[in-house]
Amino acid sequence: MTYLLVLYRVVTILVVFLLVALVLSKRHLGRFTIFDFIAAVTLGAVAGADISDVDKPHGPRIFALIAIGAIHILFTKMLLKNRKLGKLLTFDPTMIIQNGKIVVKNMEKVRYTLDDLLSHLREQGAFDISEVEFAILEPNGQLSVLKKSQHLPATPGDLKIPTQYKGLSIPLVLEGKAKHEGLRAINLTEEWLVNQLAGQGVTDVQEVFLALLNTQGQLYVAKYQDPSNIQKLDH
Structure with a gap:
């Protein structure tokens, strides 16, 4: 009976x-502020206590979880x-890196190590620190990087x-099923789709994992692959 009660609570x-995660915006799921972190830890603590101590009533702790989520949403709106x-309760x-020079004083202030810096620069595609003009540590812990102008890729402009x-490309086939709403949106028929797929050697829509039509009218088709043809990677 105890195991069933624990399962029910889980x-x-x-x-x-x-439900709380769905109510929260994408911002909170992708970027944690101080208050987000505190709310997450509190939610975890309440949930853990509820699961581990089955002798205590379940209802008040469920109410506590909902209340924490509601307070978090209200506080975020404030x-x-x-x-x-907001500036008082979040990091600046x-x-x-400023004008190509590392600001050691700021790194020491926020306890940001050289290993952290080099790792985050690589994540931003900056493998040579001499190419970096500015690097800013954001409140969510991510590093924003601006390379020197001579190291920026040239654009058509x-x-x-x-x-x-x-x-945006329009999906016409997803996991073997034709997307009729996509075809209707661009005034095309399923017959047109079948003919286009046939031109790429596809005899059945179910053979297609993904088909996208871009704004230039080009149809990208990805078929389901035979597992025996997938290349294996060595460590």
Whole structure:
């Protein structure tokens, strides 16, 4: 009976967590502020106590989880409306590299190590630190990097080359199923799709894992692959 009770509590807590996560915006799932971190730790502590101590009532702790989520949402709205309050409760961006020079004082201030810096630079595609003009440690712990102008890739605009409009590709087949709403959106029929797939050697839509039509009218088709043809990678 105890195991069933624990299982019941785990399921209900997961459902509550899912609802809270759906209510929170993508910003909170991708970027943690100080208050986000505190709320997450508190939620975990309440949930852990509820699961481990089955002798205590379940209802008040579920209420506590919902209350924490509601307070978090309310507090976040307050931060959005009051910039001064937000600045008090979040970290400021920190300049780590300025005009190509490492600001050691700022690194020591935020306890940001040289290994951290080099690792985060590589994540941003900057393998040569001499190519970096500015690097800013953001409040969420990510490093924003601006390379020196001579190391930035040239764009068509820089070269004064005219380009065609490029918008979002429209999915026409997903996991072996034709997306009729996508076809209707661009005034195409399933017969047109079948003919286009046949031109790429596809006899059945179910053979296609993904098919996308871009704004240039080009159809990208990815078939389901035979596992025996997949290349194995060595360590």
